Amino acid sequence: MKLAFTGIISFGLVMILVLLSWSPIEPNQEGSKSVQRGKKIYASNCAVCHMANGMGIAKVFPPLAQSDYLMEDISRAGETIRNGLKGKISVNEASYTGMMSGFSFSDQELADVVNYITNSWGNKAEEVDATWASKIKKN
Numbered sequence: 001m002k003l004a005f006t007g008i009i010s011f012g013l014v015m016i017l018v019l020l021s022w023s024p025i026e027p028n029q030e031g032s033k034s035v036q037r038g039k040k041i042y043a044s045n046c047a048v049c050h051m052a053n054g055m056g057i058a059k060v061f062p063p064l065a066q067s068d069y070l071m072e073d074i075s076r077a078g079e080t081i082r083n084g085l086k087g088k089i090s091v092n093e094a095s096y097t098g099m100m101s102g103f104s105f106s107d108q109e110l111a112d113v114v115n116y117i118t119n120s121w122g123n124k125a126e127e128v129d130a131t132w133a134s135k136i137k138k139n
């Protein structure tokens with residue numbers, strides 16, 4: 001009898017834990033946790049120039065959405081974000097001669113924002129992590 005009682009109590013506790021971890025109210029978000037964090041970093045640091053839709057501004061701020069320049073070299077994107085970029089570049093057959101300042105992000109933040117821009121607006125790439133970002137040195 002005592003054993004059955006303990007059994008029911010523990011079963012009840014397990015069920016409560018299961019119900020607590022199952023939260024149907026959570027909004028349906030897209031992407032990994034890293035991409036989701038990157039989206040916030042992007043919104044507060046990058047969207048002013050590259051726009052929320054990643055399209056940039058013609059002739060002034062290059063697009064990140066389906067940018068051939070971005071997608072052909074993701075380490076270079078990491079360097080650009082960490083150290084800035086200056087001089088003439090060509091993005092999707094349009095040239096830009098602008099300047100972007102670097103950001104003092106942590107390795108995790110750098111990885112998150114890179115994961116966001118390389119996995120949004122039709123872009124698709126394998127995700128990077130903080131270890132990847134730690135190899136991108138600050139100039």
Ligand code: HEC
Pocket residue numbers: 041042045046047048049050060061062063064067069070071077080081085086087088089091096097098099100101103113117
């Ligand atoms: C003040 C405006 C500005 C902000 C803010 C800014 N950028 Fe840029 N970004 C530029 C400009 C201008 C260039 C092109 C620089 C050049 O012509 O050499 C550029 C280039 C780039 C490129 C390479 C070109 C491409 O289109 O693929 C990437 C990647 C990039 N930025 C990502 C970011 C990310 C991520 C952030 C936020 C962490 C950010 N930028 C914030 C202005 C900005």
